Amino acid sequence: MALKRNHIVFLPFVLLLFFACARRQTAVAPPSPVDDGPVVEESCVAEPVPDQTAADADASDVGEELIEAVDEALIEEVTDEEADEGTDEEIQVVEPKKIEPREAFVEPTLKIQILKEADSILVTSESEMYLNFDSKTMKVEPGRRIRFRLRSARVGVQMYPVGVATFRGSEYEKALQFAEKWKSDGYTVRLIKAGGPFVHADGSVMDTTVYWVALGSFKKKADAEAFRDKMNRWGHSAWIIDESVLNPKGNIEILDGTDTVYSYADSHVALTADQPIEVHNVPFGDGFWVSGNCENRRYISPLEIFIDKHGKLSAINLVTLEEYVKGVVPVEIRLNAPDEALKVQAIAARTEALAKLGIKHVFDPFDFCASQHCQEFGGLARRTVRTDAAVDATRGLVLMREGRLIDAVYSANCGGHTEHNENVWSSRPAASLRGVSELFSNPESFDSPLKDSQLASWLKCTPRAYCADPRAGSSKNFRWHVSFTAKQMNAAVNKYYKVGTVKDIKVLKRGVSGRALRVRIVGSRDIAVIYKELEIRRVLGKLKSTMFVLEIKKDSAGNPVRFNFLGGGWGHGVGMCQAGAEGMALQGFQHDAILKHYFTGAEIVKLY
Template sequence: RVLVGRWATEREARQNIDEFRDDFAPRIIRQIVRPATGTIELFNEDFTDSRMIEDGFRIVPRTDTSLVNLRNVREGTGFHWEREVDRTYPGTIEIRVDHRGLLMSLVELPIELYLKGVVPAEMPASFPVEALKAQAIAARSEVLSKIGLKHPNDPFDLCAHVHCQAYSGSTHYDDRASAAVDATRGQVLMLGGRVAEAVYSSCCGGHTEDKVNVWNPPGSPHLMGGWDADPGTEMPDTLDLSNELDFEKWIAMKPAAWCNPEAHEGLPEILNQAERNFRWEVVYSRRELEDIIRRKSGEDIGNLVDIVPLQRGNSGRLMEIEILGTLKNLRVQRELNIRNILSLKYLKSAAFSIEVEEGADGRPINFILHGGGWGHGVGMCQVGAGVMAAEGNNYKAILKHYYPGTTVEKVYGD
């Protein structure tokens, strides 16, 4: 990592970041100049009395079973499931003023209790139990491998969003999910004597992706893309999904991948419902897509002429595109940025081909995106894990498939 400059505000940093995008994957690091401060007014239940509190306060539970209710908690920011919900949380709650001048709630609790709020938030609790165990170990490995790395300048270790892992407190506690956490207590994935990172996404679409193609280098040997299928399953392995023509053939197929529920019989209904994410389609009028691009980029490209794929990863996920307009062209790198600029609420994945419908004058009328999967595609495919479990594979077999070269080891607990 190389520090290339210092700017007084995030806005100034963003204005200077574009010159590095063609050759690097730049990121902005926030540095604390001074701690956030503010005054919080705290009311009693019927709003007849209040107290002014500087900077923040803590709510300490009287018993281990005490819960705190928080209302209007925002989740899924920027994604299609964005909403405000009411949540209940165990543990000590701290309310502070954050750097934006908004209220921030922090929860202090043990890892195993934290995981009981993560597993059912990240994977449906009605999934087969062996898949839930695999999810618990992946989530535990994520915590221990990345503690202190994701939010170095924040007053917390992990956020409650998909940036780290979705955490819903005790709101969605489920006996099956909690049992999976208890059954795997202290178990993590190990690689080279260290706890391995164990990222995951909802549905890979039939082929997982290399970590290095989604995030910054270095890559990881256990997070290399591959076919999401049993070794004996016939897959179109002569196709190079980074090649545009081969990818177009692939995205039109529905092979017997683990994450294709249609190819497997006798699955629980919750897994059959995931079929809609294995292959999907989005249709935009040209003007509709122009408006989205303008809103997301802040740039007026004029009339949209074409969207050109420039680079794909080994799962076919787009790593770079160029948006051609009559006034300006835009080059966009990284799968999440691509998913963002072409949708109001993020596309399901960056594994899509682009079909352009033209009018009689040869100008684009509609843009059709033919896609596969949901999420970045690195590491464990959650739908694939569910199908593997439904077909008799235990959690160790699931983890071996998605994180090759790792071993499951118990690092704490009885």
């Protein structure tokens, strides 16, 4: 994008106008949220982007100046263009990734980000490797180590619109009307189109298209977070969308095992080999609780190395859907889980991938990451004859309800009762994601949210539940206890909310399973109200789940000295309980019965 002289001349005036509009927006009450039934919706929270100073420092670490500093005027020009879109007569529809309809459904090829934000990437293969870059092809002998090192880079430019509603593809007119209401109140608004249609072999159309109503386009993520929180206080289930508006740029060094430079590549290298390609020091377990672990992992060819939006190196593995599922199952569930539980995991993973294709990472050059943000993917790591057999036995099988793919989410242990999806994420109620009981007997769901005293009684006992079976994975997390000193809790909370000394913590609202949905923290300097499952867990010291009761021990002066949590389960608790699936399989249930237990009204359909 060229920066013209007149842009610079009028830039101060445009910025004043932009911020004046932004101030006007904060004073206008939003339209009321709509509820038009279940929908599959994006629930991911976008990753933070380093500021320019940090990016410059990272580039200097590899001994090179940035190729091109990101010009603040250029960033502001992009910002102004985004702001101007709110003045157009028609609502703009943005479609970052377009999925073309197929004449008949075939197994798709996926792009999986297996490594991110690296300064260098080391690879080997037992066969010859071919590196393709800048219209060149380089042949690498078997066993030779090749390192890709960041020589110089310019970070991409990110903007942060805030989503406030999701509509199905068939609800375009409703989405447009809803967006027009926001526009009439002075907000900058766009529709972001994600997902797409698939044509089944019998001619029926399976459409995962959604429209997000997105407000604003914030340059700083902190500003987007503040706006999102305001929308949530006004009754909306808002979330942040990470939008790339200017691609990164840079140069990659290609070195041998002795760090001798072979060649240079501009931003992208493709790797192919007849045998698997081993990538060294791949982080894994990059989730809420476990991080910092690395191991060498092998992947089926091909791979791609590129400069990502953070101005760092990333690696992508291109795999078919079935190969992807084979790489997911053994790292998402125990290797020695019963065969029927492995089949359950395979069908859920396949369904989740297809339901989120073109929706997750919608502004990124890949379909899914390899962490818990999407689904854990280990390539060839940990794959066994049994896990591969479970995937082969369920080839092409997915879960559908009323002609649509369901959102087949899962967590490690639900604690005895799963939760409604809308209580955990920014999504409308999904009929297939209703909270269900895990008990052997009297399995009826709770009719209303439990009171604290009732939940305490529930958590102090160990009822006969499928996910409490000691033979099942993660059963040890069925019940848990954790205690924090006042100093520890103050540090945990003030990392995210500067409330001062924590005086009180109270659950304001609970879900059908007893999980905390809204928590108020009273401090010596401020009061914070925390919404949504993951944020509550993070702020309160990385709890295993929000199914908890809290006892606060105080000294004689009434000051808290210890915070004692009694809880149940591990993870968000929506959809399939992995420990429960194992427990049901151990009780003799088949994979179809297990899946129908967790996903209300779902049917298993063979796509190919």
